[in-house]
Amino acid sequence: MSIEVSNLSFSYSHRSVLNGINFIAQENQLLSILGPNGVGKSTLFRCILGLLRGYRGQVLLNGKDIKDISIKEIAKSLAYIPQSHYPSFNYSVFDMVLMGTTIQVSAFSRPGSKQIMLVEAALERLGISHLKNRGYTQISGGERQLVLMARALVQKTKILILDEPTANLDFGNQVRVLTQMKSLAKEGYTIIQSTHNPDQTFLFSDNVLAMKDGKILSSGIPGDIFTADLIKNLYATEVNINSLYEDRVRVCIPKCAI
Amino acid sequence: MSQSRKNNMIVLTLGIILIIAIIISFGIGRYPIYANELVGILFSKLMPVTQFWTDKVETVLINVRLPRIALACLVGCCLSTAGAAYQGVFQNPMAAPDILGASAGAAFGAALAILNGGTSYMITISAFFFSLLTVALVYLISRKAKGKGTLGLILSGIMVSSLFSAGTSFIKLVADPNEQLPAITYWLMGSLNGAKTGEVEFVLIPMAIGLLPLVLLRWRMNILTMGDDEARTMGVNANRIRLVVIVCATLITAASVSVSGMIGWVGLVIPHLSRKLVGNNYNHLMPATMLFGAIFLLLVDDISRNLFTTEIPLGILTAFIGAPFFIYLITRTEEIY
Numbered sequence: 001m002s003i004e005v006s007n008l009s010f011s012y013s014h015r016s017v018l019n020g021i022n023f024i025a026q027e028n029q030l031l032s033i034l035g036p037n038g039v040g041k042s043t044l045f046r047c048i049l050g051l052l053r054g055y056r057g058q059v060l061l062n063g064k065d066i067k068d069i070s071i072k073e074i075a076k077s078l079a080y081i082p083q084s085h086y087p088s089f090n091y092s093v094f095d096m097v098l099m100g101t102t103i104q105v106s107a108f109s110r111p112g113s114k115q116i117m118l119v120e121a122a123l124e125r126l127g128i129s130h131l132k133n134r135g136y137t138q139i140s141g142g143e144r145q146l147v148l149m150a151r152a153l154v155q156k157t158k159i160l161i162l163d164e165p166t167a168n169l170d171f172g173n174q175v176r177v178l179t180q181m182k183s184l185a186k187e188g189y190t191i192i193q194s195t196h197n198p199d200q201t202f203l204f205s206d207n208v209l210a211m212k213d214g215k216i217l218s219s220g221i222p223g224d225i226f227t228a229d230l231i232k233n234l235y236a237t238e239v240n241i242n243s244l245y246e247d248r249v250r251v252c253i254p255k256c257a258i
Numbered sequence: 259m260s261q262s263r264k265n266n267m268i269v270l271t272l273g274i275i276l277i278i279a280i281i282i283s284f285g286i287g288r289y290p291i292y293a294n295e296l297v298g299i300l301f302s303k304l305m306p307v308t309q310f311w312t313d314k315v316e317t318v319l320i321n322v323r324l325p326r327i328a329l330a331c332l333v334g335c336c337l338s339t340a341g342a343a344y345q346g347v348f349q350n351p352m353a354a355p356d357i358l359g360a361s362a363g364a365a366f367g368a369a370l371a372i373l374n375g376g377t378s379y380m381i382t383i384s385a386f387f388f389s390l391l392t393v394a395l396v397y398l399i400s401r402k403a404k405g406k407g408t409l410g411l412i413l414s415g416i417m418v419s420s421l422f423s424a425g426t427s428f429i430k431l432v433a434d435p436n437e438q439l440p441a442i443t444y445w446l447m448g449s450l451n452g453a454k455t456g457e458v459e460f461v462l463i464p465m466a467i468g469l470l471p472l473v474l475l476r477w478r479m480n481i482l483t484m485g486d487d488e489a490r491t492m493g494v495n496a497n498r499i500r501l502v503v504i505v506c507a508t509l510i511t512a513a514s515v516s517v518s519g520m521i522g523w524v525g526l527v528i529p530h531l532s533r534k535l536v537g538n539n540y541n542h543l544m545p546a547t548m549l550f551g552a553i554f555l556l557l558v559d560d561i562s563r564n565l566f567t568t569e570i571p572l573g574i575l576t577a578f579i580g581a582p583f584f585i586y587l588i589t590r591t592e593e594i595y
Binding site for chain 1: 345
């Protein structure tokens with residue numbers, strides 16, 4: 001299970017958003033994409049998900065060009081976890097997760113007992129079974145993020161794409177969501193997330209892409225590529241990078257705070 | 259799932275209430291029909307029964323009351339189903355069956371037919387035809403609109419609606435003020451007065467064609483409320499499903515307004531009352547809305563034809579009865595879950 005992006009470029013009318021992006025995301029890996037706001041992370045995701053078609057270059061899903069794969073087939077190997085949002089109508093957590101199984105039933109039918117069991121298992125695994133009869137819009141942001149993760153799990157894909165999964169979450173929920181992502185990666189999932197937090201990548205990511213101006217500035221293992229210079233280049237902010245616990249963990253601290 | 263079982267019970271209860279409401283509606287009216295006559299006449303259609311009622315009773319029951327009850331149920335069911343469907347595919351809780359101009363088109367078609375001295379059948383056919391034409395026009399215009407697809411549809415729906423409303427106003431202006439103008443005004447208020455068996459036959463086919471896919475696709479409609487991108491990442495072709503739903507919802511709306519005139523209120527509010535009862539999952543929402551809509555319009559029509567010596571148009575009554583009821587509900591009940 002892999003995603004291979006080669007020489008991907010995209011522009012909205014005349015404004016170039018992505019410019020020659022190359023990377024490979026593989027199984028057992030959590031890949032984090034960092035970059036300032038508006039750098040094109042969401043556009044990149046939309047290309048990978050097959051939602052935007054007018055790009056140059058190639059996106060390969062398990063070796064096949066994603067432009068040649070139907071929406072239905074893409075949804076069988078790729079699940080998307082959007083930022084937790086408020087839908088127009090309030091659904092119960094259970095129904096919300098059940099929607100992820102839609103691909104397994106034909107257009108004129110509804111999910112059955114097999115799908116209901118999948119949902120129960122996914123809720124159990126993410127520790128949110130107690131929420132199943134609550135309304136999706138009435139639970140906290142962190143819980144909503146976990147619900148959307150459960151919805152992706154019941155879709156039974158091996159690749160998960162998460163758009164800033166820890167944005168707007170409190171500290172504890174950030175850790176809980178990231179821990180789940182990490183353990184899924186260890187089980188063989190391919191996970192791609194976008195994030196704004198360099199410390200998070202030191203703790204949880206296997207690989208990092210640093211993006212600026214629609215290009216990849218640097219990529220590799222977080223400990224190798226994340227230097228004070230790179231952060232300064234990305235976010236125009238002076239930082240010190242310190243190592244803790246015999247360099248098993250690194251932290252990134254803004255200089256103005258010291 | 260206890261939630262799901264509870265919702266099944268609610269849908270079943272609504273079904274039973276509808277059957278009771280239909281039986282009661284047969285009995286009440288200006289011409290009294292007694293329970294034994296009602297049972298006798300209904301059974302005589304299925305098996306030989308010795309006639310103990312007058313022919314006049316049978317005529318009233320079969321040719322007057324039956325088509326009217328059937329139309330009230332069908333129109334109520336279709337308008338509220340169309341409303342629920344539009345709300346889902348436009349992700350807009352304020353959507354109603356007239357959102358794409360189906361009602362404005364029907365009004366124009368009916369007014370045009372009345373202006374040209376059409377019979378009641380011609381009025382129905384003209385209203386139906388113009389209703390479909392309007393929505394087709396809205397769809398074609400929205401294809402040319404830049405930007406987000408559903409917003410373009412809703413905007414062109416508003417534009418084309420106002421265009422046809424202006425057309426209707428113009429027809430009212432030039433219509434003969436003694437005969438035609440009152441007829442147009444009365445039609446626009448919405449009524450099932452003078453419902454005929456032929457009208458039931460005319461609308462039955464488009465209603466069946468429209469309702470069936472909406473019932474079958476009801477799970478997919480849930481996914482559409484999440485927005486196009488999310489729907490597609492879950493493997494649902496949002497554009498295709500939305501088009502099917504719009505075509506079906508338009509068909510049943512056009513068929514309804516062509517026989518009933520403007521009953522603007524049912525399609526917005528009954529879906530919301532049903533949402534309060536069974537939640538937003540279309541699995542239960544669809545059947546609940548269909549039954550609730552049928553019950554509501556049937557009872558309102560009973561009041562319309564029995565309360566006063568002159569009939570009060572349905573369009574007025576639905577608002578008079580429904581709006582206070584709805585206000586009571588939104589201030590009293592909490593959202594389920």
